[in-house]
Amino acid sequence: MTDSANNPIPQAAQRLSGSQLIIKLLERQGVTTISGVPGGANLPMYDALVGSDIKHILARHEQGAGFIAQGMARVTGEAQVCFASSGPGATNLITAVADARLDSVPLIAITGQVPQHMIGTDAFQEIDTFGLMLPITKHNWIVRSVEELLEVIPEAFRIALSGRPGPVSIDVPKDVQNQMIDVTEWPEPGKAIETPEFDAADVTKMMERIRAAHRPVLMIGGGIVYSGATELLREFAEKLDIPTVQTFMGLGVLPHEHPLSMGMLGMHGARYTNYVLEECDMLIGLGVRFDDRATGKVEAFCPKAEIIHVEIDHSEIGKVKNPVLSIRGDVGEVLEIANRDLEPMQRPLWQQRVAQLKEASPLILDGDDELFRPYGAIKHVANILDDSANISTDVGQHQMWVAQAYPMNRPRQWVSSGGLGTMGFGMPAAIGAALAQPDRKSVCFSGDGSIMMNIQELATAAEENLDVKIIVLNNGHLGLVRQQQTLFYDKNLSSVKFNQGTDFAACAESMGVKGVDLAKEENPLEALKTALLEHGPCMINLPISETEMVYPMVAPGGANRDMIGGEA
Amino acid sequence: METLAPQAKSVLRLTVNNHPGVMSHVCGLFARRSYNLEGIMVRPIADTDGKKSRMWLLLNEEEKLQQVISQTEKLVDVLSVEKHELEDSVFEKTQGFFNS
Numbered sequence: 283m284t285d286s287a288n289n290p291i292p293q294a295a296q297r298l299s300g301s302q303l304i305i306k307l308l309e310r311q312g313v314t315t316i317s318g319v320p321g322g323a324n325l326p327m328y329d330a331l332v333g334s335d336i337k338h339i340l341a342r343h344e345q346g347a348g349f350i351a352q353g354m355a356r357v358t359g360e361a362q363v364c365f366a367s368s369g370p371g372a373t374n375l376i377t378a379v380a381d382a383r384l385d386s387v388p389l390i391a392i393t394g395q396v397p398q399h400m401i402g403t404d405a406f407q408e409i410d411t412f413g414l415m416l417p418i419t420k421h422n423w424i425v426r427s428v429e430e431l432l433e434v435i436p437e438a439f440r441i442a443l444s445g446r447p448g449p450v451s452i453d454v455p456k457d458v459q460n461q462m463i464d465v466t467e468w469p470e471p472g473k474a475i476e477t478p479e480f481d482a483a484d485v486t487k488m489m490e491r492i493r494a495a496h497r498p499v500l501m502i503g504g505g506i507v508y509s510g511a512t513e514l515l516r517e518f519a520e521k522l523d524i525p526t527v528q529t530f531m532g533l534g535v536l537p538h539e540h541p542l543s544m545g546m547l548g549m550h551g552a553r554y555t556n557y558v559l560e561e562c563d564m565l566i567g568l569g570v571r572f573d574d575r576a577t578g579k580v581e582a583f584c585p586k587a588e589i590i591h592v593e594i595d596h597s598e599i600g601k602v603k604n605p606v607l608s609i610r611g612d613v614g615e616v617l618e619i620a621n622r623d624l625e626p627m628q629r630p631l632w633q634q635r636v637a638q639l640k641e642a643s644p645l646i647l648d649g650d651d652e653l654f655r656p657y658g659a660i661k662h663v664a665n666i667l668d669d670s671a672n673i674s675t676d677v678g679q680h681q682m683w684v685a686q687a688y689p690m691n692r693p694r695q696w697v698s699s700g701g702l703g704t705m706g707f708g709m710p711a712a713i714g715a716a717l718a719q720p721d722r723k724s725v726c727f728s729g730d731g732s733i734m735m736n737i738q739e740l741a742t743a744a745e746e747n748l749d750v751k752i753i754v755l756n757n758g759h760l761g762l763v764r765q766q767q768t769l770f771y772d773k774n775l776s777s778v779k780f781n782q783g784t785d786f787a788a789c790a791e792s793m794g795v796k797g798v799d800l801a802k803e804e805n806p807l808e809a810l811k812t813a814l815l816e817h818g819p820c821m822i823n824l825p826i827s828e829t830e831m832v833y834p835m836v837a838p839g840g841a842n843r844d845m846i847g848g849e850a
Numbered sequence: 851m852e853t854l855a856p857q858a859k860s861v862l863r864l865t866v867n868n869h870p871g872v873m874s875h876v877c878g879l880f881a882r883r884s885y886n887l888e889g890i891m892v893r894p895i896a897d898t899d900g901k902k903s904r905m906w907l908l909l910n911e912e913e914k915l916q917q918v919i920s921q922t923e924k925l926v927d928v929l930s931v932e933k934h935e936l937e938d939s940v941f942e943k944t945q946g947f948f949n950s
Contacts, residue, residue, distance in 0.1 A: 416874055420926070421927075424870070596920050597921045
């Protein structure tokens with residue numbers, strides 16, 4: 283475009299090092315916050331970070347950094363970046379990256395690597411980061427020259443955000459970080475590519491089938507959240523009058539009290555929810571992947587139903603269940619077409635049957651009025667907060683209790699490790715949520731097992747003075763393991779009790795976070811209210827009995843119809 | 851000529867970007883998803899200035915073949931995946947190199 287002959291001052295080249303180039307490219311991507319830990323092999327990147335507008339969050343462990351970035355990504359839907367050095371820095375990131383892969387979270391991990399001439403020599407803090415990240419990312423790179431960065435960084439954002447989102451990793455040897463380059467032309471920032479095209483005629487066919495079905499059920503998942511299709515889905519479900527189950531990743535798409543919502547399905551779904559699925563003649567899966575925790579024994583899942591599957595990742599179609607009709611596409615675009623001139627209809631007979639099953643086998647929230655019982659604790663917290671709060675969890679019994687009982691009412695309110703089930707996810711993810719959305723309270727339910735797996739990040743929460751509230755449902759055990767040993771291993775309790783307890787309130791105080799032990803409070807409910815409503819990080823210990831169970835429960839590998847416990 | 855193991859039936863013809871790591875991405879996918887890979891042949895494609903490679907895969911995965919193809923297509927460096935006949939394939943033609 284510029285005619286250099288007529289332009290006496292040609293575009294001046296900018297001379298930058300590889301690490302300066304990385305920071306510049308990240309700024310151009312709109313990155314405002316990076317979590318990470320510096321070390322020998324990424325020192326140049328940290329040198330270049332000084333003077334940038336990007337805010338750096340110094341995590342206390344690289345896994346914490348990874349989950350902080352995940353928390354930011356999960357509540358915003360934007361790709362987020364974490365930094366780590368080579369060797370142990372990179373291996374510590376692995377769990378957070380793998381977790382992002384299973385839950386389709388756009389995470390960009392940038393690691394330092396030893397200089398290229400030392401690669402393969404077992405150098406200090408050398409590890410094959412490329413090889414380690416390969417099976418747990420959508421794509422990954424080792425960057426061999428500074429020029430490659432101009433392509434790789436935008437490409438990383440493009441891949442992380444396109445189609446079904448997911449993590450990518452970029453390994454940058456130290457010599458590449460130090461290599462100089464003259465940049466005259468900047469690449470366009472990477473963004474999601476166009477969604478796959480589909481045939482609108484398939485939507486018409488789908489609608490004909492759905493209208494013809496007598497007992498249809500909608501199964502909605504994370505794809506609805508990631509596609510931003512919540513409103514479209516609500517309209518679709520309401521106009522077609524279809525009872526709806528939500529996968530773990532889809533919680534919040536339908537409001538908790540919505541008349542069509544049957545809550546979560548599967549291993550810890552309500553009895554009636556799984557019974558309705560037994561009887562349905564059509565299951566319409568929208569943005570779901572038929573995870574085994576949702577389906578139970580696949581052969582016994584929805585035995586009478588034809589399957590319709592709308593999904594952006596074509597490898598998920600037919601992977602677990604063979605649909606009679608499938609559309610590979612963005613679920614929001616499919617619903618947008620489906621909703622055009624959508625004639626409302628009603629299914630009184632089917633709704634009556636669903637109501638009957640619900641009446642006979644509702645979700646039983648035992649003890650939900652008692653503060654020191656799991657459902658009671660969750661209900662009391664929910665009553666104090668409003669829908670603006672983001673809710674994260676760790677992994678275990680507390681996670682399932684929250685998934686069952688907390689009134690999740692909007693998409694991206696729910697932040698939890700579904701696919702990988704990573705203990706230690708909750709607090710750093712809550713920190714990330716608070717960083718990305720400082721106006722919302724960030725509430726993390728945890729257990730005394732999970733919280734110990736990344737407890738060091740309390741110091742990070744204190745340092746940033748974030749409005750993060752951690753509620754530890756403390757039963758002195760690895761509760762979900764204890765539950766499984768009780769139910770499936772003849773009560774042979776093995777290595778599930780913590781004989782040495784931890785004073786979590788004191789632990790929090792030692793890292794600059796307010797600690798509250800509700801067991802020691804004269805008016806525990808008041809203390810809980812005060813702790814939740816004031817601004818700033820706080821850890822709240824809430825003792826519960828180790829005999830509490832998550833019910834109903836389907837045995838791993840069992841059919842969803844064969845639930846244990848939770849009878850009315 | 852010796853015949854190939856009878857259970858190995860499918861041949862896939864991949865066009866991939868020729869740069870470091872692409873072999874790892876393809877082989878890693880097959881390993882972690884437990885797809886049975888019986889043979890692999892790879893060379894740069896002539897006239898592509900070393901930019902592209904052809905990868906031939908010999909598979910023992912009749913039932914899961916569509917799933918194998920879908921997963922392989924998702925790899926960023928895989929440009930195309932095509933089913934190919936075993937007959938006249940590179941694996942038949944080179945069988946002589948793999949006899950005891």
